[in-house]
Amino acid sequence: MGFLHGLDGVERHAREAEDASASAGFLQGLDPRIKLAGLLALVIAASLTRSLLTLALLFSAAVVLALVSGISPRRLARQAWLAVLLFTGALAIPALFLVPGDELARLPLLGWTVSSQGLRSAAFLLGRAETSATLAVLLVLTTPWPHVLKALSSLGVPVAIVAVLGMTYRYIFVLIRIAGEISEARRSRIMSRMNGKARRHLLFTTMAVLLGKSLALAQDIHLAMVARGFRGEVRLLHDFQTRPRDWTFLSAALLVPGLILGLRL
Amino acid sequence: MTDNAFHFSGVGYSYGPARALDNIGFTVTSGEKLALLGANGSGKSTLLRMMDALCFPDGGTATACGMTLSATAFADEDTNFAFRRRVGLVFQNPDVQMFNPTVMDELAFGPLQLGWSTTEVRREIDNMLVRFNLTQLKDRPPHRLSGGEKKRVAIASVLICKPQILLLDEPTAALDPASKSDLVSFLSRELGEDRTVVTATHDLDIVEDISSRTIVLDRGSIAADGATLDIIHDTALLQRTHLVFPHHHSHPKAGPYGKSHSHIHEPPAKATPSFDFDHGAKD
Incomplete structure (x- = not known):
C-alpha cells in the first residue's frame, strides 16, 4: 500500500509542479x-x-x-x-x-x-x-519541464544530455503506471498478510520485472525514433x-x- | 521509378530459434490500401517493422519504393534518409512513439530529423494541430493525454512528415468502441487516394473500412491474399487462422434466462461516426 501511495505521490507532485508553472x-x-x-x-x-x-x-x-x-x-x-x-x-x-x-x-x-x-x-x-x-x-x-530542457540546450548543454533528461521525465510516468499495475495485480492475488521477507521478495521481483519491461520499452522507443528519421542527433524546436x-x-x-x-x- | 510500393519474395525472419516469418511473398502497388490480418503472434507486427526497415529479412528479397530492404543498403545514410522521407510507421503502443515532452515537440520531431526548416516545421505543426483537433493540447505532456488523444498525436506525428506510404500497427488497439469508430472514419477520410496504407490488425470490424485488399497471416506464413470483402466473409479461412472461432454463450433475447448455444459471429455492420476519437477518460 505504501509503495502504491509513493508512486501516486510522485505523479501528484509532478502534476502540482506542472500546474504551478x-x-x-x-x-x-x-x-x-x-x-x-x-x-x-x-x-x-x-x-x-x-x-x-x-x-x-x-x-x-x-x-x-x-x-x-x-x-x-x-x-x-x-x-x-x-x-x-x-x-x-x-x-x-x-x-x-x-x-x-x-x-x-x-x-x-x-x-x-x-x-x-x-x-x-x-x-x-x-x-x-x-x-x-x-x-x-x-x-x-x-x-x-520541456522549457527547462530547451533552455538547457540553448545555454550549451549537449542535446544528447537534454534528450536523455527529457525521456527520463517522459517515461518515468509510464514506468510508474506499470509498477502500479504490477503491484495492484499482485496484491489482488495475495490472500493473507505478508511478512517482511515476503514483502521484500515481492518488491525485488517487481523491480526485476519492471527493469525487463523498461529495457523492452527502450528498444521499442529507439525503433520509433529511427522510424522517424533519428540518426544519432536530436534536433529541437526552440x-x-x-x-x-x-x-x-x-x-x-x-x-x-x-x-x-x-x-x- | 517503380509503381510498386513493396515487393517481397520468399522473405523469412527469425527471432533466435523462433521463426517469425517464413516464405512471405507479395506485391503492394502504390496507392493500394492493404490490411495485414492475423491473430496474435501471426507475424504481422514483425512484417510491418520489416516494411519500415526496422528489421531486415534473413532470407529472400524485399524492396520498398525500389530500395532493397537490407542492413547493408540501410547502412548508407542517403538511402536511410530517402526511405524515412517516404515511409512512416505508427506503432501499436502510442507510449512507445511519444517520447517527446510535449505534443508540439512530438509533432516537430520527425520534420526536424528530416532537415526541414523551422519555418516549415512550425507551419506544418499548425496545420496538423488544426486537422487533428489538437490545438488545445499542444503544450501538454503525453502522460496527461487520454488513450484516444495519444493515438491522434501518434498518427499526426507520422503524417506530418507527409509519407507516401503509411504503415499502421493495430491502430484501434485499446480504444473504446466509439473512439475506434471515429478513428476508422478519420483514417478512411483523411488518408487519401494516392497514399499507400498498410494496416496490421486482428480487428475484423475495421478491415473493410480501411482496406480493399487483405493478406491473412498465420504463424508467420501467408494463409490468404485477396479482396477484403472475400476474405472477411470466408468463415472457414477466418476460423482456420484463429480470427473467429465457435464459442458458447447465451443471448438474452432468447428468453428471460437465455438459451445456450454455439455459433460464429459474422463481422459486424459498419458504423457512421463523426471525427472525435476520444470518448474515454484518461488512461
Missing part, C-alpha cells in the same frame, strides 16, 4: 533561458559570498521571487526547506563542535564546546544549501522570445555575483 506570476512570465541563467547566477552568488548578511539577503530575495510568482513559503518549506534542513543540518551539526575557535557555549553532560567559527561554518553551509535549493525549486515550479523585462532580470541577477566578487561581500 502554468499559472500567472513574475518568474512564469520570464523567458526560460533568461530565468535559468539568472537563477544560476544567484546560486553562484550564494556560493561565492563570505558574508552571512549577504547570504540572508539572497535567501530573502529568493523568497520574494517566490511570493511574486505565486509560490507560497509553505510550499517552499514542504518541497525544499525541510528536506535541506534535515540532510544539510545533519552534516552541519558536527561542524559546530569540530571547528576550532572561540568558545561560545558548552553542551551540558557531554562537555562539547560550540565555537563561534563552528557556528558560522554551519550557518554558511545551511544558508547556502537552503538558498540554492529554494532557487532550484523556484525554477522547477515556475517553468514547464520557440522562446525575450522581452525587455527578461534582460532587466538577467542584468540584476548577474550584478549580484559581480558585486560580491568586486566588493568582496
